[in-house]
């Protein structure tokens with residue numbers, strides 16, 4: 540685990556001491572956009588134009604942030620026009636790698652063995668953390684964007700004319716509600732499990748676990764009444780929650796000590812998790828072996844012997860009861 544300083548790899552764990560025992564996630568730095576014709580992004584971001592076979596997605600199947608992008612790629616029908624490289628599940632001294640014998644797909648586009656090389660190819664003096672997911676532009680040979688929440692929005696619209704897929708996971712009438720949900724779920728659930736798991740101070744850990752379960756309790760109430768987080772439509776807010784829920788009982792409960800309750804103990808949340816998992820496009824993006832090998836095998840400070848627990852025995856294919864609530868699937872944008 541490490542980061543780049545002026546283009547040089549430095550092997551270093553997160554500095555929680557400088558933050559009173561708190562894990563602070565660094566903001567992603569490569570934030571350009573993709574639009575159908577290269578016009579600026581929704582907030583004026585510098586953009587490149589969409590193209591068939593122009594982009595390549597680098598992910599870890601273990602990583603919940605990369606997982607969001609992978610699900611969007613699949614739901615938006617981008618699999619044919621955008622290839623994927625999968626890292627080794629282990630993130631150790633050299634960060635993410637493309638070691639074939641550890642279960643990586645390798646990197647047919649750039650032939651790199653270390654994920655950080657994609658960053659130094661983009662900027663030889665790059666300084667910052669080296670994260671997945673990454674969207675690579677094959678035309679200008681650089682990373683376009685390394686922030687999963689941006690990639691979800693880019694995939695939601697940029698390629699619609701090429702694919703004819705007009706599913707909309709961020710529909711205009713639901714945006715305020717989605718933004719509100721995202722803010723809470725990001726801070727207290729998606730990032731909350733990391734803040735609990737990487738805390739090196741008892742009080743800091745307790746604060747984050749408490750906040751996490753307060754929000755899970757609240758979401759349990761919400762999902763008892765709503766089919767999906769924002770109502771009748773499945774939106775990006777659901778995808779963002781799903782990638783944490785699907786890792787919860789196998790990893791976060793034990794490895795990150797988020798163990799007040801399991802997702803299995805929540806009737807609505809566990810049924811909701813199973814419904815989402817049973818969407819075929821979603822199920823095919825879930826790789827529990829990579830997930831478990833990554834977390835239990837990449838954090839020697841938390842699990843020094845890297846033993847991967849055998850359990851729990853989960854059956855996400857068993858029936859769910861979500862049909863009791865009205866649902867309309869994914870919103871469809873109308874095009875003339």
Ligand SMILES: N[C@@H](CCC(=O)N[C@@H](CS)C(=O)NCC(=O)O)C(=O)O
Pocket residue numbers: 540541565566567601602603604605668669670671672685686687688
């Ligand atoms: N803001 C980023 C965060 C991604 C992220 O932190 N990914 C983790 C893997 S789950 C990573 O690559 N961490 C490497 C590091 O922090 O050095 C996003 O959502 O895309």
